[in-house]
Amino acid sequence: MRDSVANIALPVGALIAALLLFGFFVWLGGVSPVETWVLLFKGAFGDWFSWQNTLQRAAPLMLTALCVALPARAGLVIIGGEGALVLGALAAAALPYAVPVPHNIVGTVMVCVAGMLAGGAWIALAGALRQYRGVNETISSLLLAYTAIAIFKQLVEGPLRDPATLNKPSTRSLAEGILIGGIGGSDVHWGLVLGVIACLGLGLWLAVTASGFSVRVVGGNPRTAQLVGLPATRLILLACALGGACAGLAGAVEVAAVHTNANASLIAGYGYAGILVAFIARQNPIAIIPVAILFGGFGAAGSLLQRRLDLPDASVQVLQGIAFVLILASEALRNLDWAALGQKLKRSSGPVASASGETAA
Amino acid sequence: MNDVLLPFFAAILGGALRVGVPFLFVSLGECLTEKSGRINLGLEGVLVLSAMAGFGGSYLSGSAWIGVLVAAAAGALLALLHGLLCSLPRVNDVATGIALMLLGTGLAFYLGKPLIQPQAPQLPPLALGNWSESSVLQAALQVNPLLPLGIVLAVLLYLGFARTRWGLLVRLAGDSAAATKALGYSVNSIRIAATAAGGAIAGLGGASLTLFYPGSWNEGISSGQGLIAVALVIFARWSPLRCVGAALLFGGAGAIGPALQSIGISQGYYLFGGVPYVLTLVILVFTCKPGAVAKGSPGELSSVK
Numbered sequence: 001m002r003d004s005v006a007n008i009a010l011p012v013g014a015l016i017a018a019l020l021l022f023g024f025f026v027w028l029g030g031v032s033p034v035e036t037w038v039l040l041f042k043g044a045f046g047d048w049f050s051w052q053n054t055l056q057r058a059a060p061l062m063l064t065a066l067c068v069a070l071p072a073r074a075g076l077v078i079i080g081g082e083g084a085l086v087l088g089a090l091a092a093a094a095l096p097y098a099v100p101v102p103h104n105i106v107g108t109v110m111v112c113v114a115g116m117l118a119g120g121a122w123i124a125l126a127g128a129l130r131q132y133r134g135v136n137e138t139i140s141s142l143l144l145a146y147t148a149i150a151i152f153k154q155l156v157e158g159p160l161r162d163p164a165t166l167n168k169p170s171t172r173s174l175a176e177g178i179l180i181g182g183i184g185g186s187d188v189h190w191g192l193v194l195g196v197i198a199c200l201g202l203g204l205w206l207a208v209t210a211s212g213f214s215v216r217v218v219g220g221n222p223r224t225a226q227l228v229g230l231p232a233t234r235l236i237l238l239a240c241a242l243g244g245a246c247a248g249l250a251g252a253v254e255v256a257a258v259h260t261n262a263n264a265s266l267i268a269g270y271g272y273a274g275i276l277v278a279f280i281a282r283q284n285p286i287a288i289i290p291v292a293i294l295f296g297g298f299g300a301a302g303s304l305l306q307r308r309l310d311l312p313d314a315s316v317q318v319l320q321g322i323a324f325v326l327i328l329a330s331e332a333l334r335n336l337d338w339a340a341l342g343q344k345l346k347r348s349s350g351p352v353a354s355a356s357g358e359t360a361a
Numbered sequence: 362m363n364d365v366l367l368p369f370f371a372a373i374l375g376g377a378l379r380v381g382v383p384f385l386f387v388s389l390g391e392c393l394t395e396k397s398g399r400i401n402l403g404l405e406g407v408l409v410l411s412a413m414a415g416f417g418g419s420y421l422s423g424s425a426w427i428g429v430l431v432a433a434a435a436g437a438l439l440a441l442l443h444g445l446l447c448s449l450p451r452v453n454d455v456a457t458g459i460a461l462m463l464l465g466t467g468l469a470f471y472l473g474k475p476l477i478q479p480q481a482p483q484l485p486p487l488a489l490g491n492w493s494e495s496s497v498l499q500a501a502l503q504v505n506p507l508l509p510l511g512i513v514l515a516v517l518l519y520l521g522f523a524r525t526r527w528g529l530l531v532r533l534a535g536d537s538a539a540a541t542k543a544l545g546y547s548v549n550s551i552r553i554a555a556t557a558a559g560g561a562i563a564g565l566g567g568a569s570l571t572l573f574y575p576g577s578w579n580e581g582i583s584s585g586q587g588l589i590a591v592a593l594v595i596f597a598r599w600s601p602l603r604c605v606g607a608a609l610l611f612g613g614a615g616a617i618g619p620a621l622q623s624i625g626i627s628q629g630y631y632l633f634g635g636v637p638y639v640l641t642l643v644i645l646v647f648t649c650k651p652g653a654v655a656k657g658s659p660g661e662l663s664s665v666k
Binding site for chain 1: 402442446449450451452453455456457459460461463464465466467468470471474580584585588589591592595629630631632634635638639641642645646649650651
């Protein structure tokens, strides 16, 4: 009980502290902190237009956060989700070049599956390098991400380039029938539903199934996993592949629902923001949903801050950085004995309080 | 034949000497940090922030060397934050590094917005190629003046680790926290000091990114050099001297694409841009062994276990 209170109170407290500190930071630059907070809220959740923008950004964040959270539950720190997203997008856009894709829902499923396979294989490779060669997965996943971006740029500007795109090299657009549309005529596309389903489904998988439980044992206590004879390598590869598939799906959805083709604006840092979302959600897939919406909101509010207050577009990144640092630092408060601290404070403030004639309650 | 090969190899050499300099400083900084028993993935953030700070310092003061000092100071400050955060109970150094990577790049882009347009005073190149007749070789040997400093620093670090009391203390903290405590030293203080000093060294790498050719500040200034440094240190087996060779090798690998382009081959330009990353990965695959601790690694390091 105490634990679950801390699980929610610590990140929430850290987020509030991060917003305060961010306010102080913009105040140093001569910008009103109150106005900044109001605009952050308005730009994220102020009206239906903001909500659409927020939810549109939350969809890929949920999926890239899963690419951090699932391997993390198996004990791996994977930070190369950006690479899986980029390759997933590339695979989705490239599929019609390789095989005939029907211009209907079947085609949509096919491009999404192509993205998932590409992303899953990429992150599973990082897991395999660790299990079979002892290569640190944090570093290898990041190197793989940079490699993926190099491959992406090479193919998009080279063999896959649509000759009609002059200024902004892109692949040929997907056919109309394959594209993913908005939900009920809004700008919020079905990718959001896919993200929520993935979070809920994988959350349930970890919580109630035998294989999900085994993954948590492998991550939580490798020694025990070895003693009871769990196939650690297989489970780790499974967690990596599932996580990578989610990030790859995010890339495919970005292509099919937002950009219609693969081009360099896909490399927008969703993979890195996903790391933050996963850490704040404490690697819990279900908690990822609200956190991704919150950070999608901050991302959406970024352009409003830029327009109204003339803040640089990186201000949201600063806020994210501060939030991440404080969330990690807040872990230090977890085992603090709050009751004893309260007693101590009361005792030390007692004489002062009575001197000023107040009751030290 | 010679008309093609000479410019090609001159471009690779020039690229190695130019692109290798930031790698050298970041890997030396990471080496010092890891010797004390901590890993700093946040050096990527340190590099970008100090690149911006160095450029800004040079622009505002009118002196590139003041820019270099500002860059080192900015690097030390951000790394100090890493050192302090990691000293808190239950705070993991890998996760903190990722957070500082985000924070450092965010701060650099935020504060560096007004610096994208202007030109700042640059460090004067050292012309080491005057003995040669060939103009391409002369151009390739226009060396960053921070490169000799980096090599001196590598030798000093090597001697420092081997011969001095301070070096011994850093290695002690890195190899056995218990032994350090038993001798009455504070493990955390040593690690915080080593992390901050490592950040200052990495900051020099940031300065060499923006204060030497091509010499401008933009948001794509670093492409993961700070993270590659972590792999470079493993490759260099935690020896400052081997860091020099590793950094130049990586600079050369990164220069293959532009060198090919300079002799008229632009096929696969982006693929060659990925060579340093693939090379790092291949080196890691061959130098790491499953279940075994890497040779020469500090005993307290969490990342290599």
